[in-house]
Amino acid sequence: MLLLLYLGALIYLCFGRFDNLPSVSRTILGIPTDKLVHFAMFFPLSMLIYWSFNWKTDKPWKSILLCLGLLLLGLCIGALTELGQGLTNYRSRDNMDFLADMISVSISSFLVFILELIKHHRQCRQE
Numbered sequence: 001m002l003l004l005l006y007l008g009a010l011i012y013l014c015f016g017r018f019d020n021l022p023s024v025s026r027t028i029l030g031i032p033t034d035k036l037v038h039f040a041m042f043f044p045l046s047m048l049i050y051w052s053f054n055w056k057t058d059k060p061w062k063s064i065l066l067c068l069g070l071l072l073l074g075l076c077i078g079a080l081t082e083l084g085q086g087l088t089n090y091r092s093r094d095n096m097d098f099l100a101d102m103i104s105v106s107i108s109s110f111l112v113f114i115l116e117l118i119k120h121h122r123q124c125r126q127e
Contacts, residue, residue: 003052006044013041014081017090038100042078046070046108050115058123063116067109074105 024033049070057063078101086093 003048006048010041010045010077010081013037014085015088015091019090032096034094035096035100038097039104042074042101042104043108045074045077046105046112049073050112057116057119060117060120063113063120067113067116070112071105071109074109075102078102078105 026033028036046067050066055062055066057066078098082093082095082098082101085091
């Protein structure tokens with residue numbers, strides 16, 4: 001359920017009209033605010049997908065495939081949102097937004113991989 005709420009919020013944030021929002025600082029620590037927002041929007045994606053399903057990763061190679069799949073899925077969603085924004089008359093496609101999405105999804109997919117390594121380590125200690 002949380003994953004569906006998150007995906008709905010992600011779609012709203014990517015395609016909503018926000019003309020009346022107050023102006024915010026254009027950069028934070030030298031990084032464009034828009035890129036930080038994209039990073040924050042896509043960061044939970046891999047982890048929420050991971051926690052939403054009961055993955056049967058009893059072997060390390062299955063964990064690697066899972067994390068690669070989460071990464072590819074996140075990259076596809078990021079690419080599709082940017083392409084979709086380019087098709088609207090009120091938003092624009094921005095490759096740097098997609099780069100922020102890519103970095104975010106890559107980090108969160110790597111964190112899922114670390115969680116998987118911990119899970120396998122605990123399983124080996126119990127055997």
